[in-house]
Amino acid sequence: MHIRTGPAALAIxxxxxxxxxxxxxxxAAPTDDGPAEFTVDTTSDAVDTDPSDGLCRxxxxxxxxxxxxxxANSRPGSxxxxxxxxxxxxxxxDPRLITGDNPDPTTGDLNVTAPTTIxxxxxxxxxxxxxxxxRAFRMQADTTLSDLTITGGVARQRELxxxxxxxxxxxxxxxxxxxxxxxxxxxxxxGGGIFNVPGSHLDLIDSTVxxxxxxxxGGIRFDDSGTVTNSTVADNHVTxxxxxPGSLxxxGGGIDIRxxxxxxxxxxxxxxxxxxxxxxxxxIAPAYLDSLPFPIPDIVDLPLGRLTxxxxxxxxxxxxxxxxxxxxxxxxxxxxxxxxDGDGSCRxxxxxxxxxxxxxxxxxxxxxxxxxxxxxxxxxxxLDAAVDCPATDQRGVSRPQGTACDIGAYEHTP
Numbered sequence: 001m002h003i004r005t006g007p008a009a010l011a012i013x014x015x016x017x018x019x020x021x022x023x024x025x026x027x028a029a030p031t032d033d034g035p036a037e038f039t040v041d042t043t044s045d046a047v048d049t050d051p052s053d054g055l056c057r058x059x060x061x062x063x064x065x066x067x068x069x070x071x072a073n074s075r076p077g078s079x080x081x082x083x084x085x086x087x088x089x090x091x092x093x094d095p096r097l098i099t100g101d102n103p104d105p106t107t108g109d110l111n112v113t114a115p116t117t118i119x120x121x122x123x124x125x126x127x128x129x130x131x132x133x134x135r136a137f138r139m140q141a142d143t144t145l146s147d148l149t150i151t152g153g154v155a156r157q158r159e160l161x162x163x164x165x166x167x168x169x170x171x172x173x174x175x176x177x178x179x180x181x182x183x184x185x186x187x188x189x190x191g192g193g194i195f196n197v198p199g200s201h202l203d204l205i206d207s208t209v210x211x212x213x214x215x216x217x218g219g220i221r222f223d224d225s226g227t228v229t230n231s232t233v234a235d236n237h238v239t240x241x242x243x244x245p246g247s248l249x250x251x252g253g254g255i256d257i258r259x260x261x262x263x264x265x266x267x268x269x270x271x272x273x274x275x276x277x278x279x280x281x282x283x284i285a286p287a288y289l290d291s292l293p294f295p296i297p298d299i300v301d302l303p304l305g306r307l308t309x310x311x312x313x314x315x316x317x318x319x320x321x322x323x324x325x326x327x328x329x330x331x332x333x334x335x336x337x338x339x340x341d342g343d344g345s346c347r348x349x350x351x352x353x354x355x356x357x358x359x360x361x362x363x364x365x366x367x368x369x370x371x372x373x374x375x376x377x378x379x380x381x382x383l384d385a386a387v388d389c390p391a392t393d394q395r396g397v398s399r400p401q402g403t404a405c406d407i408g409a410y411e412h413t414p
Contacts, residue, residue, distance in 0.1 A: 035077035038068040045090040047106045065128065066091075069110045069118075076114040076141075082148060084125035089152075093134045108134035109153075109171075114141050120148030123182040123208075123370045127151060135167050135188070139200075142175040147370065150181065155188035155195075165189030166221065168212060172196045179205045180370040187213040191221035191256075192236060198259060202226035206394050208371040210364055212236045215249040217256035217283075218273060225261035230394045231268045232373050232409045234364045238275035251278035251285070253317060257331070260286050262306045267389050269374050269408040270325075271316040271361060279327030279345070281317030282307065286331055303332035310335075311386040313374075313408035315342030315359040338386040340407050354407075357381050361408070369395025373410045382407035 038056040046058035048067035056063035056071040065080070065087045072078035093108025105111045109130065120126030130136040130153035137143075137150070153168040168186030170176070172194060181204075183193040192212030196202045201224060208231065209219045218236035220228075233254045240250030254273035257263050263284075270281045278285070286305040307328075314325045326333060326346035338352035340359050348355045360380035367375045373394050376382050384402040392398050393411035400406070401413050 033075055035079070036072070036075045037079045037081070038063055038071060039081045040065050040068050040083065043085045043087050045088065051105070066110060069112060069116070070105050072116045073105070073113045079117045079119065082118065082120045082126045084121045086127045086129060088129040089131050089133055089136070103138060109136060109138050111138050112141055112143050115143070116141065117144040119146050122147050123149045123180055130154065135169065135171055137170045139170060139172045139174055139176055144177040145181050146179040148181055150183045151185040153186035166191050167195030168192045168214065170194045172200045172202060175201045177203045177205070178207050181207045182371045183209045184211045189215045191217045193219045195221045196223055196226060198223045200224050204228045204231045206230045206371065208232045208373070210234045210236060210372065214238055215240065217252045218275065219254045221252070222255070222257045222259055222263050224259040226263050228265045228268045230390050230409050232364065232394060233268070233270045233273065234374055235272045237273065240276040250276040252283035253280040255282045257284040257305055257307060258286055260305055262308065264308045265312050267311040267386070267409060269313045269361070269410065271313060271359070271374055272364065273317045275319050277319065279324055280319045281314045281325040283327045284331040284333065285329035303330070305331035306334060307331065308334045308336055309339045309346065311338045311389055311407050313340045313359050313361065313382055314346055315340060315361070338407055340382050352385065352387070354381050354385065367395065367410065376406055376408065376410050376412045383412055
């Protein structure tokens with residue numbers, strides 16, 4: 001066989017190499033600035049080398065969660081797929097890199113600035129851990145999260161004038177959909193699990209918010225509208241830290257509502273939450289009207305905020321160790337029927353309501369399904385006591401399993 005040598009052979013070799021490399025280069029480069037699909041292939045917390053190119057590429061050539069978020073911010077509407085794994089944030093926040101309302105995407109929490117969908121492989125296998133360095137997410141655009149767990153968030157960094165210490169797991173400023181998500185083990189000054197600022201909206205579906213702590217709003221803080229459907233808000237806690245005046249702390253162990261827009265809770269369970277003031281399970285008092293220096297007579301009814309309850313359990317919540325499921329001030333808690341209230345403080349009077357009834361529910365546990373639930377025990381008054389329920393419960397079990405569907409997020413299977 002004759003082997004070419006010399007300049008001609010070198011030119012041929014270079015041309016051949018270029019031809020072979022060209023398709024790869026074209027495939028890697030974005031064809032436009034439209035939506036993309038990014039698949040994370042490492043649990044490292046490395047940054048994107050060039051967020052403006054629309055590619056998810058760290059210095060090592062891998063695609064980390066942080067790099068994927070940074071790349072998606074330059075391509076609105078993108079989808080990020082997360083495989084099973086423990087995605088731990090390891091880069092501490094640097095306050096020097098923040099200018100006004102513009103957080104630094106390369107440090108601290110994950111900053112979503114363009115519409116993005118992030119899909120995990122299951123809340124029990126895909127974990128995003130903020131490592132107690134900062135909150136996990138700050139949402140500055142419409143976002144959907146599904147099938148993952150958010151944990152280890154601590155709101156320390158002062159990024160927003162309103163939520164300087166808000167949202168241990170998530171600080172939400174736009175429309176946020178959480179489906180089959182667990183928000184657990186986070187802490188903050190306000191909204192230990194999730195803080196929703198004015199102008200935002202949260203849809204929580206088939207999810208669990210548990211084990212979060214805050215100075216106010218242990219589980220979820222609503223400063224605007226939202227829905228909680230087929231979900232469990234349990235074992236969240238509020239302790240007044242004593243560093244804010246009046247009732248600006250200590251309220252809303254499970255859910256605290258401060259906005260004027262409606263919040264709806266459907267076939268959900270709010271149990272085992274505690275606070276030092278207000279409602280241990282649900283507290284609703286727009287604009288902090290519960291901080292007035294005089295008691296509010298029961299005859300005063302000026303509903304500036306509105307919460308609706310349907311087919312839901314609100315029970316086993318406490319304030320200073322005493323039963324206290326609900327507290328309202330200048331706001332309405334409106335029953336749409338078939339709710340169970342453990343101590344009667346939610347003032348339920350609609351058809352099918354069960355005020356001042358022991359719910360007979362178990363502790364938060366893995367009862368099957370993607371996220372933890374509080375199971376209804378045999379003999380619970382919530383069994384077969386609801387109507388017009390979602391087609392499945394929080395675990396994905398079809399409803400009804402008996403003569404009618406059950407109150408709360410859990411459908412009892414005989």
